[in-house]
Amino acid sequence: MSGFSPEWLALREPVDRRSRNAAVARSLSSYLETETSISVVDLGSGTGANLRATAPLLPQRQHWTLFDYDADLLTVAKRELAAWADNCALSANGAVLKKSGRHITVEFRTVDLARELDSVFGFKPDLVTASAFFDLVSAEFIQRLAMAAARYHAIFYTVLTYNGAQHWMPRLAGDDGMISAFNRHQTIDKGFGPAAGPEAPGHLADEFWRVGYRVVEGESPWELASADRSLTEQLAAGMAAAVAETNTIDPRVIADWVASARTDASVGHIDTLALPA
Numbered sequence: 001m002s003g004f005s006p007e008w009l010a011l012r013e014p015v016d017r018r019s020r021n022a023a024v025a026r027s028l029s030s031y032l033e034t035e036t037s038i039s040v041v042d043l044g045s046g047t048g049a050n051l052r053a054t055a056p057l058l059p060q061r062q063h064w065t066l067f068d069y070d071a072d073l074l075t076v077a078k079r080e081l082a083a084w085a086d087n088c089a090l091s092a093n094g095a096v097l098k099k100s101g102r103h104i105t106v107e108f109r110t111v112d113l114a115r116e117l118d119s120v121f122g123f124k125p126d127l128v129t130a131s132a133f134f135d136l137v138s139a140e141f142i143q144r145l146a147m148a149a150a151r152y153h154a155i156f157y158t159v160l161t162y163n164g165a166q167h168w169m170p171r172l173a174g175d176d177g178m179i180s181a182f183n184r185h186q187t188i189d190k191g192f193g194p195a196a197g198p199e200a201p202g203h204l205a206d207e208f209w210r211v212g213y214r215v216v217e218g219e220s221p222w223e224l225a226s227a228d229r230s231l232t233e234q235l236a237a238g239m240a241a242a243v244a245e246t247n248t249i250d251p252r253v254i255a256d257w258v259a260s261a262r263t264d265a266s267v268g269h270i271d272t273l274a275l276p277a
């Protein structure tokens, strides 16, 4: 298992979906307006949330390859995509879906992207996409990805990359210290080398600009209110566990922080679209 449970991914999916930047999404759709088919690779696909949210922006015939190193998450992805589709035929390694007039074929690949990035481009993607993935990877991985995408003239679209900004309501004296410690924890190696963490959106924009792409960015913050209490509580618990691992904040301060009731929270993300020249 990757440490990302299907339950956590299910909890965040509707919030991720409503948080996506609509202007960036429209730029992708209009770029593809005259196309009738597209080949897509989804990096760190988890249970397939990115496919479910991105498919409506894309041409009628779509072929997706979902990459994740967690085979259990890909098994859940297959089940959830089948439930999401209007019609579905499953095979050992894939699925054929009909959804809102779109014809979508899907392949599932268990791959460690830290080691096997090249295999992604073997699928000759027109579009490389990901959701909530790029803060896990290193600046060096982002550079390699941008160079490979440029070689294949692939479009790049990623959503919900954490940018380090957080606001909790009501505010507590301990917030700033907790957020800084959490952001430092975000840079710990997740298998790709030192993680870009909150710097990932900046690296994405720089590296795609460097290979001659036009970059379109927009904010996609989670705006969490009382209806999102389960997600807010799990987010706070996850932050507390991460901060505890840094050994930089008194455990009693962490315990008080996580036990304090909050009404609202905002967590900053950026969506990035990079278009070949």
Ligand SMILES: C[S@@+](CC[C@H](N)C(=O)[O-])C[C@H]1O[C@@H](n2cnc3c(N)ncnc32)[C@H](O)[C@@H]1O
Pocket (backbone or CB within 6 Å): 002, 004, 009, 016, 043, 044, 045, 046, 047, 048, 049, 050, 067, 068, 069, 070, 073, 111, 112, 113, 114, 115, 130, 131, 132, 133, 136, 191
């Ligand atoms: C935050 S989750 C996002 C999942 C999904 N994209 C979504 O939006 O719900 C990050 C995903 O990246 C995957 N992942 C992390 N490191 C990976 C690696 N080295 N190779 C392949 N997948 C990886 C995890 O298994 C997990 O599914």
